[in-house]
Amino acid sequence: MAVRILQVIAALLLAALVGVAFFWHPEPPTRELPRAAEAPGGDFTLTSAAGPVALADLRGKVVLLYFGYTYCPDICPTALATAAAALGSLSEAEAARVAMLFISVDPARDSPAHLREYTAFFHPAIVGVTGSEAEVAAVAARYGVYFARQPAAAGGPYAVDHSSEIQLISPDGRRAGKLPHGFTPESLVVEIRRLLR
Amino acid sequence: MIKPIVLIAAAALCLPAWGGSADDVAVQDPYVRLAPPGAPATAAFMVLKNAGDKPASLVRVDNGVAKVTELHNHTNDGGVMRMRQVKAVEVPAKGEAKLEPGGLHVMLIDLKTPLKEGGRVALTLGFADGSSKTVDAKVVRPGASGEGQHHHH
Numbered sequence: 180m181a182v183r184i185l186q187v188i189a190a191l192l193l194a195a196l197v198g199v200a201f202f203w204h205p206e207p208p209t210r211e212l213p214r215a216a217e218a219p220g221g222d223f224t225l226t227s228a229a230g231p232v233a234l235a236d237l238r239g240k241v242v243l244l245y246f247g248y249t250y251c252p253d254i255c256p257t258a259l260a261t262a263a264a265a266l267g268s269l270s271e272a273e274a275a276r277v278a279m280l281f282i283s284v285d286p287a288r289d290s291p292a293h294l295r296e297y298t299a300f301f302h303p304a305i306v307g308v309t310g311s312e313a314e315v316a317a318v319a320a321r322y323g324v325y326f327a328r329q330p331a332a333a334g335g336p337y338a339v340d341h342s343s344e345i346q347l348i349s350p351d352g353r354r355a356g357k358l359p360h361g362f363t364p365e366s367l368v369v370e371i372r373r374l375l376r
Numbered sequence: 377m378i379k380p381i382v383l384i385a386a387a388a389l390c391l392p393a394w395g396g397s398a399d400d401v402a403v404q405d406p407y408v409r410l411a412p413p414g415a416p417a418t419a420a421f422m423v424l425k426n427a428g429d430k431p432a433s434l435v436r437v438d439n440g441v442a443k444v445t446e447l448h449n450h451t452n453d454g455g456v457m458r459m460r461q462v463k464a465v466e467v468p469a470k471g472e473a474k475l476e477p478g479g480l481h482v483m484l485i486d487l488k489t490p491l492k493e494g495g496r497v498a499l500t501l502g503f504a505d506g507s508s509k510t511v512d513a514k515v516v517r518p519g520a521s522g523e524g525q526h527h528h529h
Contacts, residue, residue: 250416252485253419253459254459255411257478329459360455
């Protein structure tokens with residue numbers, strides 16, 4: 180009888196093992212995306228074509244941050260054109276209290292001079308800034324922004340995976356929410372006006 | 377007398393080359409996005425509508441404006457946009473494929489000369505069955521909510 184029970188247990192264990200081998204496909208570990216809610220934000224200084232730009236110098240203004248790169252053919256122009264439409268629909272008094280920084284996560288290809296040309300195409304109020312790889316990575320980490328350069332085809336340009344979102348900074352310099360990719364000019368205007376009150 | 381018959385026979389043999397995906401697929405609202413100054417790449421968008429009974433597969437887009445042209449897709453992974461090259465854009469039988477901002481697009485890399493707003497770019501769409509067709513795409517300034525809307529005004 181004991182032998183019989185052992186045989187049954189052995190058979191069950193074998194069945195379980197086979198089941199695991201066939202049906203359990205553990206996902207390879209992937210890099211965790213930073214959780215924006217935990218990112219503290221805070222002051223930083225990066226470089227524009229006109230010199231250093233410090234977030235601390237923009238106190239009193241609602242500041243919009245967008246992290247991207249100029250080689251980006253689709254996502255960044257969409258976000259910047261949408262933000263530009265929002266900026267363009269503000270009154271003059273409102274616009275005077277709003278700043279926007281386009282932070283390049285691709286300093287290897289985006290010089291400050293190049294960024295100035297690029298951002299001016301969308302709206303004169305958008306200032307392009309960047310820094311060393313380490314400086315940009317530090318700011319991105321503090322704002323919960325993920326970016327990663329991708330391998331390129333032989334001789335071809337590389338792409339950069341990146342969070343596409345508009346981050347909002349209140350006039351007192353604190354993080355005040357963000358809008359995910361696909362936001363509308365109207366939704367951004369609502370957020371800006373909420374922070375200007 | 378024989379000659380015309382031979383010609384007709386030859387034409388009949390050629391018929392399959394005329395049919396295929398290029399005939400089945402209609403291209404709606406093709407446009408190229410105006411690249412900001414200094415931006416070396418831009419994208420072309422359109423809607424492909426397949427009236428045929430067979431799926432169509434867009435595999436290449438030839439044009440005179442970019443040194444390299446690739447088909448790309450974007451995936452939105454928890455807010456992170458990941459752009460990847462794809463081998464083909466599949467258009468299901470009696471279905472459509474939308475190439476639109478934030479998704480599938482034709483990526484025009486290393487523009488030979490800057491594009492001009494309102495200009496036109498000839499795009500030759502090549503399908504997996506060897507058929508092809510050329511469409512005239514307008515150069516449109518990046519807009520707020522889908523430049524494609526401009527075409528409906």
